[in-house]
Amino acid sequence: MEPLPTVQLGMLGGSIGFALRMAQDASFRAFAQRAGSAGLKPGRFAALMVIGQNPGITSSVLGRAIGRDKSTLTPLIRDLQRAGLVDRRRSTADRRSAHLALTPAGEAVLAELVECARAHERRLDEIASGAKPELVRLLKRIAEELGG
Amino acid sequence: MEPLPTVQLGMLGGSIGFALRMAQDASFRAFAQRAGSAGLKPGRFAALMVIGQNPGITSSVLGRAIGRDKSTLTPLIRDLQRAGLVDRRRSTADRRSAHLALTPAGEAVLAELVECARAHERRLDEIASGAKPELVRLLKRIAEELGG
């Protein structure tokens, strides 16, 4: 075996931004691998979860909660609906908007994904060992302060 | 003003994975905004930095360092070269590979980006306040342990 070459990272080495990127990348890939066997794209998980937790939520409120533009949600929700996981019904109060909820099939898929997420999260907890609350607090603060 | 609706996040609320995603997203956008004025896509920054720090590095070693497949680097490096920022020359020792280095223009652009990155990093440091070393340590550990 050749030894791996040593690479200098310069200011990236001690940078929160770069470490954040590498950690998120690794975490996302690991979760995608688990979730792939549950047959749903990992990007859909957050949406499914938030709909499940907030039956009747509208698309724009969902978008704000997960930080995505409304135009991003249209095809996402269409796919979930086509897959029979999400139910949409036009609001009677405000006829521009529609209320979202999980179908029984959606609940089942969400339950599966929650299992994957729990396993993934357990792994992350192990890695963070005792520092989890601190870590989550810091990450949320970064998202809030930079997110606007 | 309407009050913002309260949205339940379920298990996402306390999840490292979700917090990581939201924080990275916010950090990336904030940096992209700064870097945009320097006229280079933010995804190029890490590559430029690592080439600058490791003159003569090859594309595959670079890929391993920043966690990207070699096929991802081909067009990236081609663009940097076309923009006159990177110099490529075929290795005489191993004629399959090529050595990369920054041109003077590349050094100049990197210097500008480093300034953006420093400003961005200062902002992140403020947010993390005293916890920066701990935060970086945890993030690196996540990347390492999950990255395999």
Added chain:
DNA sequence: TATTGTTATACTCTATAACTATA
């Protein structure tokens, strides 16, 4: 006038697989 949601469109980032040329 402002907002909900859709559409059209385009951009960025990324990977897999098949390939060439070297080793």
Added chain:
DNA sequence: TATAGTTATAGAGTATAACAATA
């Protein structure tokens, strides 16, 4: 056989802007 790099191709994810319906 194995590795460095290229190409062709595809897919996921995202956003901006213009629009229709409704508020």
